[in-house]
Amino acid sequence: xxRFFDTHAHLDGERFAGEVDAVLGRADAAGITxxxxxxxxxxxxxNPATLAIVDGERPGPSPTLHATVGIHPHDAAQVTPDVxxxxxxxxxxxxxxxxxxxxxxxxxxxxxxxxQQAAFRSFVQIANDRRLPCVVHTxxxxxxxxxxxxxxxxxxxxxxxxxxxxxxxxxxxxDLGCFISFxxxxxxxxxxxxxxxxxxxPRERVLIETDCPYLAPVPYRGKRNEPSYVVHTARTLxxxxxxxxxxxxxxxxxxxxxxxxxx
Numbered sequence: 001x002x003r004f005f006d007t008h009a010h011l012d013g014e015r016f017a018g019e020v021d022a023v024l025g026r027a028d029a030a031g032i033t034x035x036x037x038x039x040x041x042x043x044x045x046x047n048p049a050t051l052a053i054v055d056g057e058r059p060g061p062s063p064t065l066h067a068t069v070g071i072h073p074h075d076a077a078q079v080t081p082d083v084x085x086x087x088x089x090x091x092x093x094x095x096x097x098x099x100x101x102x103x104x105x106x107x108x109x110x111x112x113x114x115x116q117q118a119a120f121r122s123f124v125q126i127a128n129d130r131r132l133p134c135v136v137h138t139x140x141x142x143x144x145x146x147x148x149x150x151x152x153x154x155x156x157x158x159x160x161x162x163x164x165x166x167x168x169x170x171x172x173x174x175d176l177g178c179f180i181s182f183x184x185x186x187x188x189x190x191x192x193x194x195x196x197x198x199x200x201x202p203r204e205r206v207l208i209e210t211d212c213p214y215l216a217p218v219p220y221r222g223k224r225n226e227p228s229y230v231v232h233t234a235r236t237l238x239x240x241x242x243x244x245x246x247x248x249x250x251x252x253x254x255x256x257x258x259x260x261x262x263x
Contacts, residue, residue: 184225
């Protein structure tokens with residue numbers, strides 16, 4: 001069966017309260033077979049909340065749900081040895097397929113940069129110990145991101161999620177064995193450079209995602225995003241790759257299976 005992924009979605013929290021089952025039903029109707037829920041949207045508690053969604057009984061159709069556990073770099077100041085131990089313990093859950101999101105965000109600097117860097121390295125170590133891939137957030141921190149990935153060497157690889165960086169970051173990440181995941185930003189009118197990068201990347205290294213509830217693609221820009229909208233990113237990528245959308249779904253789905261070690 002052909003698999004079609006939204007590789008990065010946040011469904012825990014108030015923005016989807018009481019609507020998760022309906023959202024998953026719409027994702028299923030859109031042809032999404034697999035959905036990776038990210039346990040790192042709002043501090044540590046996002047992780048058990050995400051796992052509760054993954055473990056929940058569904059009254060209707062739903063994609064296959066997978067999970068990650070981690071701490072967003074915005075919250076890196078909260079990362080203590082105890083938090084690291086708790087994340088490591090949650091990673092034993094059979095549906096956890098990656099650690100993250102983790103990384104560096106120098107745009108907002110909600111946590112001190114040295115704390116972000118230390119947390120990033122610690123989470124890569126957990127991922128390496130568990131033989132799980134890393135889901136990486138990076139914003140305005142390209143040199144340090146590449147340096148840490150080069151030094152810590154994720155043994156199961158890494159995904160640069162919601163990619164909006166430079167061609168230098170894309171090439172450097174691919175050279176380190178990373179996958180590059182594009183969100184709804186790819187559909188924005190002013191994203192010509194991002195679309196050029198998507199055209200030039202090795203197709204076997206490209207993923208797609210929503211990063212919902214953020215960054216809804218055109219024609220929903222400015223509204224709450226949800227997994228079913230990933231079809232619009234797939235459509236834009238199909239235009240850039242000059243191929244049918246069904247082929248983009250197949251390629252990015254097969255890439256996701258490899259990126260997350262789901263074989």
